[in-house]
Amino acid sequence: MRLLVHREGDLLGATETHVVHQANCITQGARGVAAALFARFPWSDVYARRARGSGARDAPGSIAVRGDGGARRWVVAVFGQVGPGKPRSKGQDTAARRLEYFEQGLRALARLEGAESFAFPHLVGCGLAGGEWRDYEAALERFAGDVAPRPVVIYRLGGGGGGGGGGNAGEVGGAGGASGAKRAGDEGAEAPAPAPAGKRARADE
Secondary structure, three states: OOOOEEEEOOHHHOOOOEEEEEEEOOOOOOOHHHHHHHHHOHHHOOOHHHHOOOOOOOOOOOEEEEOOOOOOOEEEEEEEEOOOOOOOOOOOOOHHHHHHHHHHHHHHHHOOOOOOOEEEEOOOOOHHHOOOHHHHHHHHHHHHHHHOOOOEEEEEOOOOOOOOOOOOOOOEEEOOEEEEEEOOOOOOOOOOOOOOOOOOOOOOO
16 A cells, blocks of 8 residues: 655645755755755755855765754755765765665654654655656655654645656745746755746756
């Protein structure tokens, strides 16, 4: 039985207690889903300390939880890739290693106290990050089984629908709301900056 819930809608308006996205471990500036989340929820910007010149890096497979569950909603970054963009052909940032990091982050997320429900963008870890959606969706399905009966929801803009392959990226509206909606492929880190009103942009980390 499939436990993942696929919902048409904007991740920025998710009603789940914890919004989850993928981030990389080294860059200072965000694009795509991460940029949209950081713009709407500034306290969730896990790259800010890097931009201040600390030289800090995050460990792949770890997570960062930002917010207080009140005025500052919970946003969780899963550090599922070392660097931005496509996977490398060898070393610590290959497609296989990235999937391992993502699954490691999901295991940490499953242990998170007080998390009642989870929202993810469609194509998390894919899009410009180069992951295979069938693999990431399968990992999320296993995660949903691990945390059941807590809901795990995948948000997709304008497309509805469930599983299957990777096509369009995305799923957050622009920081200004529906009129400025942009497609975000998902995170790893990076994608185009928020698109002008009426346009869609591929994104991700």
